[in-house]
Amino acid sequence: MTIKKIKEKFVESIIYSCGTFTTLAVLFIIVFLFKEGSGIFQKTALEEGYSLAVNRYNPVSKLSPEQIKSIIEGDIHNWHQLGGNYDSVYIFTLSDIESKFTQEELGAEFEHLKEKITAYVESNTGVLAFFPSKYVDASLAKIDVDKITLASILKGKDWYPTANPAPQLGALPIVLGSIMVSLGAIIIALPLGVIVAIFLAEIAGETLKNVIKTVIELLAGIPSVVYGFFGLVVLVPFVQQLFDIPVGETALSGSILLALISLPTIISLSEDAISATPQELKNASLALGANRLQTIFGVTIPFASSGIISASILGIGRAFGETMAVLMVTGNAAIMPKSLLEPVRTITATIAAELGEAPTGGIHYEALFILGTFLFVFTFAVNLIAEFFAQKR
Amino acid sequence: MLPLMQLEIEAYMKRNPAQLNVTGGGSGVGITSLLEGTVDIAMSSRELKMAEKLKFEEKGKKLIVMAVANDALSVILNPQNPIKQLTREQLEDLFTGKITNWKEVGGDDLRVVVYTRESSSGTYEFMKDHVMNKKEFTKTAISSSATAAIVYATSQTKGAIGYVGIAYVEPIVKAISVSYDGGQKYIAPTFNNAFNKTYPITRPLFILYPLEKEKLVKPFIDFLFTVYGQKLVTHKGYIPLK
Amino acid sequence: MHKNIVEKIVFQFFGIVTWFVVAVVALILGYIIYRGVGIISWNFISQPPINGMMEGGILPAILGTLALILGSCLLAFPIGILSGVYMNEYAPKNIFKKFIGMMTNNLAGIPSIVFGLFGLAMFVNFFQFGVSILSGCLTLAILIVPVIIRTTEESLKLVEDTYRLSSYALGASKFETVFRVVLPMAFPNIITGLILSIGRVAGETAPIIFTAAAYYLPQLVLSLGSPVMALPYHLYVMATSGIDLDKSRELAFGTALVLMAIVLLLNFAAGGMKLYFKQNRS
Numbered sequence: 026m027t028i029k030k031i032k033e034k035f036v037e038s039i040i041y042s043c044g045t046f047t048t049l050a051v052l053f054i055i056v057f058l059f060k061e062g063s064g065i066f067q068k069t070a071l072e073e074g075y076s077l078a079v080n081r082y083n084p085v086s087k088l089s090p091e092q093i094k095s096i097i098e099g100d101i102h103n104w105h106q107l108g109g110n111y112d113s114v115y116i117f118t119l120s121d122i123e124s125k126f127t128q129e130e131l132g133a134e135f136e137h138l139k140e141k142i143t144a145y146v147e148s149n150t151g152v153l154a155f156f157p158s159k160y161v162d163a164s165l166a167k168i169d170v171d172k173i174t175l176a177s178i179l180k181g182k183d184w185y186p187t188a189n190p191a192p193q194l195g196a197l198p199i200v201l202g203s204i205m206v207s208l209g210a211i212i213i214a215l216p217l218g219v220i221v222a223i224f225l226a227e228i229a230g231e232t233l234k235n236v237i238k239t240v241i242e243l244l245a246g247i248p249s250v251v252y253g254f255f256g257l258v259v260l261v262p263f264v265q266q267l268f269d270i271p272v273g274e275t276a277l278s279g280s281i282l283l284a285l286i287s288l289p290t291i292i293s294l295s296e297d298a299i300s301a302t303p304q305e306l307k308n309a310s311l312a313l314g315a316n317r318l319q320t321i322f323g324v325t326i327p328f329a330s331s332g333i334i335s336a337s338i339l340g341i342g343r344a345f346g347e348t349m350a351v352l353m354v355t356g357n358a359a360i361m362p363k364s365l366l367e368p369v370r371t372i373t374a375t376i377a378a379e380l381g382e383a384p385t386g387g388i389h390y391e392a393l394f395i396l397g398t399f400l401f402v403f404t405f406a407v408n409l410i411a412e413f414f415a416q417k418r
Numbered sequence: 419m420l421p422l423m424q425l426e427i428e429a430y431m432k433r434n435p436a437q438l439n440v441t442g443g444g445s446g447v448g449i450t451s452l453l454e455g456t457v458d459i460a461m462s463s464r465e466l467k468m469a470e471k472l473k474f475e476e477k478g479k480k481l482i483v484m485a486v487a488n489d490a491l492s493v494i495l496n497p498q499n500p501i502k503q504l505t506r507e508q509l510e511d512l513f514t515g516k517i518t519n520w521k522e523v524g525g526d527d528l529r530v531v532v533y534t535r536e537s538s539s540g541t542y543e544f545m546k547d548h549v550m551n552k553k554e555f556t557k558t559a560i561s562s563s564a565t566a567a568i569v570y571a572t573s574q575t576k577g578a579i580g581y582v583g584i585a586y587v588e589p590i591v592k593a594i595s596v597s598y599d600g601g602q603k604y605i606a607p608t609f610n611n612a613f614n615k616t617y618p619i620t621r622p623l624f625i626l627y628p629l630e631k632e633k634l635v636k637p638f639i640d641f642l643f644t645v646y647g648q649k650l651v652t653h654k655g656y657i658p659l660k
Numbered sequence: 661m662h663k664n665i666v667e668k669i670v671f672q673f674f675g676i677v678t679w680f681v682v683a684v685v686a687l688i689l690g691y692i693i694y695r696g697v698g699i700i701s702w703n704f705i706s707q708p709p710i711n712g713m714m715e716g717g718i719l720p721a722i723l724g725t726l727a728l729i730l731g732s733c734l735l736a737f738p739i740g741i742l743s744g745v746y747m748n749e750y751a752p753k754n755i756f757k758k759f760i761g762m763m764t765n766n767l768a769g770i771p772s773i774v775f776g777l778f779g780l781a782m783f784v785n786f787f788q789f790g791v792s793i794l795s796g797c798l799t800l801a802i803l804i805v806p807v808i809i810r811t812t813e814e815s816l817k818l819v820e821d822t823y824r825l826s827s828y829a830l831g832a833s834k835f836e837t838v839f840r841v842v843l844p845m846a847f848p849n850i851i852t853g854l855i856l857s858i859g860r861v862a863g864e865t866a867p868i869i870f871t872a873a874a875y876y877l878p879q880l881v882l883s884l885g886s887p888v889m890a891l892p893y894h895l896y897v898m899a900t901s902g903i904d905l906d907k908s909r910e911l912a913f914g915t916a917l918v919l920m921a922i923v924l925l926l927n928f929a930a931g932g933m934k935l936y937f938k939q940n941r942s
Contacts, residue, residue, distance in 0.1 A: 033833065033835035033836075036835065036839075037750070037834075037835055039742060040742045040743075040745055040746045040750060041746060041750065043738075043739055043742040043743045043746055044742075044743050044746030044747060044750070044751060046739070046743070047739065047743040047760075047764065047805065047809065048760045048763075050802070050805075051760065051763045051764055051767055051806075052763070054767070054778055054802070055763075057778065057781065057782060058774070058777065058778060058781075061777075061781045072469070094554075097552065097553075097554075098553055098554065099553070119467075119469065120547075157469075157472055183557070185537070185554055186537065187446070187537040187538075187543075188554060189467075189469075189552075198557075217677060217681060220674050220677045220678070221674075221677065221678045221681055223674060224671075224674040224675060224677070224678045225678070228671050228674060228675065229675075229678075237678060237682060239931065240682050240685050240686075241681070241682075241685070242927060242931060243685055243689065243924060243927070244685045244688075245927075246859055246863075246923050246924050246926075246927040247688070247689075247863075247920060247923070247924075248862075248863025248864070248865070248892055248919060248920070248923055249863070249864075249865065249866075250863070250865045250892045250893075250895050250896050250919075251692070251863070251895065251916050251919060251920055252688075253896070253899070254895060254896075254899045254912060254916055255688055255691065255692065255916075257899060257900075258899075258909070259691065262574060265574070265575075271528075271529050271531045271575055271576065271577050271578075272531055272560060272571070272575050272578075273574075274560055274571070285684065285688075288681065316663055316664055316667050317667060317671075318663070318666065318667035318670055318671070319663065319667075339769070342769055343769070345771070346769075346770065346771025346772070346773070346774070347771070348771065348772065348773045348865070348866040349865045349866060349892075349896065352563075353896075353899065353900065356560040356561070357536075357560065357561035357562070358557065358558050358559055358560050358561065359557055360557045360558050367558075368558070368560050370561070373771060373773050373866075376773050376776075376777065377773055377776075377866060377869060378536050378538075378561070378563050379536065379537065379538065380776075380777070380780065380869075380870055381444070381446075381447040381450075381538060381869070381870060382444055382446030382447045382450055382536075382537070382538030383450070384450045384453060384454070384473070385450075385454060385785050393777070394777060394781070397773070397774050397777040400771055400773070400774055401770060401771075401774050404766075404769060404770055404771060404774075405766050405770070407769075408765070408766040408769045409762075409766065412762075412765070420875065420901065421713075421901075424713065424875075424876050425711075427876070428710065428711075428878075431878075437879050439874050439875075439876060439877035439878075439879070439886075439887065440874075440875055440876050440877075441791075441873070441874050441875040441876075441887065442875045442897075442901065454785075456784075456790050456791060562900065563900060563901075564897075564900040564901035565901065566900065566901050566905050566908070567900045567901070569905065570905050588905075
């Protein structure tokens with residue numbers, strides 16, 4: 026073989042390895058994301074490595090995370106409310122230890138902690154003790170807490186991932202928050218985008234079209250954090266004053282920014298779809314006596330409809346995955362969204378705000394990865410659907 | 419604590435040929451990073467949780483925790499809000515969402531809007547433990563990842579209530595007096611009241627580092643306790659140790 | 661005639677709507693320029709922040725962003741282009757290829773925070789690179805590789821088969837055809853895609869929050885293993901933290917302007933190249 030052939034083969038092998046590498050990488054990323062979060066399904070809603078112990082005469086043996094939260098909040102204060110005996114619930118945790126016992130009693134390395142806990146639980150019928158498992162004697166009666174399931178994460182309404190002793194991992198308000206701002210964005214952006222697309226494709230002259238397209242491209246280039254900053258200093262006060270509401274950090278502000286962010290995508294893809302309408306169809310319509318407007322609405326739009334639908338679905342996907350802009354203007358309150366004029370919390374903002382403090386491998390960390398996986402799967406599905414519609418032409 | 423540490427680092431680097439850098443995110447982030455070993459020093463505006471102490475012990479990391487300054491946690495309201503003082507119980511009810519309208523505490527007929535930090539913040543945890551009796555913040559609270567945002571938002575929102583370290587209080591918001599004895603005596607969050615600990619919501623600000631890194635970090639730690647280091651504390655609006 | 665009047669009105673309306681959108685763009689750009697231009701000075705660009713980031717400049721953030729761009733592009737460009745070449749020219753056109761092609765396309769649309777998550781788990785934690793330029797560049801590279809692959813594929817597809825067939829007819833090997841004929845023709849479009857990717861990397865915040873970004877790191881010469889300041893993160897920090905909000909707001913506007921200028925210049929360059937090559941072609 027000549028030197029040239031060897032060189033060629035060499036470069037081609039690099040190409041093959043790149044291709045294979047990328048293929049593997051794609052699959053790897055997907056798998057890795059799932060893996061990081063899936064550990065959570067082995068865990069219960071109780072903080073890891075911790076146990077809940079009760080007095081042996083307490084018949085209650087199971088608690089849900091919501092019940093635990095109610096106990097902490099004081100809404101449940103008697104075992105009677107949980108189906109047990111008529112006894113006040115007394116919570117006994119690590120922070121109580123420091124006020125009840127001196128360091129000497131506990132031992133310099135907490136050697137005596139276990140016996141102290143056991144003694145305390147045995148002598149108080151209403152106690153609910155929450156301690157790391159290694160300090161809880163095996164002989165004490167334990168409370169079971171349900172394992173975390175995907176359903177419990179997606180259906181739960183309370184998102185308090187750092188709550189003690191039971192983190193509340195109900196992501197429903199967050200998921201709905203993401204959906205609400207994205208839908209709001211499309212409601213604003215779709216009509217605007219299609220109108221602009223029609224104008225560019227059918228009405229505007231060539232030079233005007235190029236000028237406007239350049240301007241729209243500028244919109245596409247602005248980084249999301251700049252949008253967020255603009256939203257924070259201009260949009261949020263504006264929304265607050267316009268609607269005379271207590272705060273301007275609302276889902277609406279988020280939707281408006283997201284609409285701006287997805288507008289270039291919708292406009293350019295819709296414009297492509299509209300321009301692709303065959304001239305013969307349009308000529309036929311005009312020949313039949315329709316004017317340009319009737320042709321647009323009677324022929325062009327229907328023909329381009331699948332392309333337009335594809336563009337809007339992609340826009341939704343883009344809006345759903347936006348992070349910085351919504352983090353800065355939506356107020357980040359994890360409530361069930363009831364109106365556009367209230368603060369809301371999105372999946373992306375939750376991940377961005379909370380990931381830094383979640384210890385690797387902990388329950389909070391894994392919950393955030395589950396959210397991330399959900400985000401990934403959702404955007405993936407959205408892109409597939411959009412592609413389906415795009416192929417329909 | 420971030421602005422304070424940043425200033426200290428800047429001053430220290432002017433005087434010493436060392437390279438330091440700092441990142442924020444809240445006390446939770448710092449402690450986690452220290453646990454993971456990605457940082458050498460962590461700042462915390464709250465005590466270590468027992469769970470965290472145990473985690474460090476599991477990893478075999480002996481921790482040195484030192485208070486470098488004190489802080490008075492101020493509750494701030496919009497300047498147009500006529501309320502000037504509140505009891506701890508009222509604060510608890512306001513922040514947990516039990517009270518939803520200012521008229522319930524003698525103010526105007528205005529919806530209460532709670533501003534809070536994210537759960538990674540030491541200030542957040544401190545408020546929960548010491549002011550709210552370990553209850554959770556209301557779900558409708560607006561979360562910010564930084565204190566300055568709370569100050570700004572409170573100044574813009576008539577019904578707002580927020581909490582910030584004394585160093586962050588600006589004339590655009592109103593810091594109210596607090597009573598921990600059921601309304602007998604209300605104490606204002608001033609420098610002096612914090613310094614002699616009469617203001618009830620005072621807290622130490624901590625620096626943590628693993629014993630194994632002591633040689634590395636000691637010069638900087640010592641700097642924090644020098645006269646100049648403590649002067650910077652006051653300069654930034656916090657309370658020095660002595 | 662009635663329907664023609666309706667047509668006139670509707671077309672006018674569409675025009676107004678379009679101008680409205682243009683006005684919004686102008687508003688956003690104009691406002692940032694207006695508030696930020698007063699801060700921009702040689703000092704701002706060439707000095708690090710001082711006095712608790714209340715004053716001074718943003719040099720470390722600019723350099724940091726440049727470092728991230730350099731690193732991620734060095735990684736992503738070769739891999740992306742060559743993979744794109746593989747996909748379009750070499751890969752057997754079976755269902756497996758279609759599947760991978762679909763996966764890659766969709767990966768291009770995945771939210772950037774998901775890449776941040778992946779970068780944290782893989783590079784910062786698993787490989788123990790820590791929060792560093794290395795982790796950041798790797799994460800950003802993974803972010804743009806799918807985009808580059810897609811742009812390369814599309815650009816190659818635009819090259820008509822007649823060119824390939826003629827090349828084979830003249831006795832050229834596959835390698836020669838791809839690298840001497842097809843790729844040079846596709847290059848203008850590929851370059852456009854590359855320039856746009858640079859813009860993307862410069863402006864992304866979510867992938868670097870947990871993998872590379874530092875709040876305050878004024879040193880200018882850094883190693884691969886240290887964190888780094890970056891413009892988008894610096895803007896976020898200036899916009900939301902700090903003690904004196906009035907002062908930091910002004911600096912934030914300056915940062916926003918610098919960031920926007922860089923990104924928009926890159927976009928203009930890409931657009932300009934496209935036009936230039938379009939005209940040259942015909």
